[in-house]
Amino acid sequence: MSDSKIGSKAAPVRFEGVSKLFGKDVVAVDRIDLDVAAGKLVTLLGPSGCGKTTTLRMIAGLEMASAGRILIGGRDVTRLPATDRDVSMVFQSYALFPHMNVLENVMYGLTFSGFARDEARSRALHGLDLVGLRGFDGRLPSELSGGQQQRVAVARALVLEPQVLLFDEPLSNLDAKLRRQVREDIRAIQQDLGLTVVYVTHDQEEALAVSDEIVVMRNAAIAQIGTPRQLFEAPNDRFVADFIGEANLLACTIVAIDGQTATIDIEGYRHDLPSRGLSEGPATIAVRPSRLRIGDDRGIRATVAKATYVGVRMEYTLTGAFGQVFAVHEDVDAPLAPGAEVRMGFAAKGPVLLHE
Structure with a gap:
């Protein structure tokens, strides 16, 4: 697995009039249109309950859209289960197996997907190289810092070579200094490998620091889309002005x-x-x-x-x-x-x- 191959599968994501309802009355996402270009990092930013995590989970196939279409790489995946979508997700909680060492954690998705053990091991070691954890393969998660655990979770997602990589509040469990370091790591990896990344956070500084484009959400809808500089210097309304810085x-x-x-x-x-x-x-x-x-x-x-x-x-x-x-x-x-x-x-x- 070479560096160039990882980013070569990067695919665009498109939402066409997508809505998500829970029950009959709770509208979590309301008829949004969204384009994420291949090889770009786009952040969904907004307060709790605005619909950003639900939007991310619909890309992953962990939630099914109630209306509209979702396309990944031009393919309609609206009704496909998570297992049939070529995406990987990095969770807020890291979700590492405590009884497995670092290498086994990174290999897990590969072996589950049917890769031979030698191939899985080779890919996993390369993944650890990419996130700066060479030599950590024999350690248990409990022997790592929070930032190192998050990098293991990133490596585990990277080695699957997904078309789209998803991050759900990945830095919320880290202290302020570590948050800055890990967000720089994530941004550097994304740019080096040309990955398509959709990233969810409620932290405006984090969004400004890592994003090619930011989607500000409010009340289940999109309030404004733009580059970090566009949103900071030319917000459309009071909400965006007050939320972005x-x-x-x-x-x-x-x-x-x-x-x-x-x-x-x-x-x-x-x-x-x-x-x-x-x-x-x-x-x-x-x-x-x-x-x-x-x-x-x-x-x-x-x-x-x-x-x-x-x-x-x-x-x-x-x-x-x-x-x-x-x-x-x-x-x-x-x-x-x-x-x-x-x-x-x-x-x-x-x-x-x-x-x-």
Whole structure:
């Protein structure tokens, strides 16, 4: 099994008007259309109960669609059982056999699929090489760290050479530092091998870090699809703005439209930004904490309600007639004190008008 062969089977996934109902009344997924390109990592992101895990399980064949079609590699798999779909899944719980060593765990799916023992062993050892666990083949899962156990689970899925590899909250059992390392490992393996991956998480930072594309889900439907940068810098609405990274939502008035540029006004402070098809009148903007400018002489009046030192930056809560915002500032040597009166403006690029 060579590195090139693993990714060569990567296949696209397509949902056409797919719904999933539990019983008569519970709509878990509501008529979604979705295209996952071959060789890309697409993340399903959203709060608990939004339908992301059900969507993943329908790709795997662990749940059957109530309506619509699911295609993998152009083949209609809507009614096929999990065993007849060329996909592998990495679970949140790792699901390793505690009485088997690492090599036996990785070989398990291969031997179950009818591979000869020597071939299964060769493939399993190569799989361990791919995830950086050469030499760990004789250890038991209990002798591994959480991150190493997760890599064993990834290797076990990889060696089956699936058309699509699925991840269900794979990092939720790891501490923060380990989460960062393992997500980098998963992303590197996916890119090196050209795998089609569908990845479920509720962690926005994780999604931004690993994804080619993110599908934000809400109330059993898709709220917005885009690259990490598109979703972060140009969210469609309040939900996406607030869910993808922290965002301050401020009421404003669009006072002028000039081509594709809108001029907004907040308490006499004016700022130009893309109009996004909106017209003059009341509106809402989203501003990231890093895009607020404290000390703008012509800015909006505000009061420092809270100041927190977090090492590499200061974090401020500012209040005013506009309500409350969260801002960050790189100057940790001359912090503002609570109660200080300041003026607040926006970076030239960053604030974005939202569709209601």
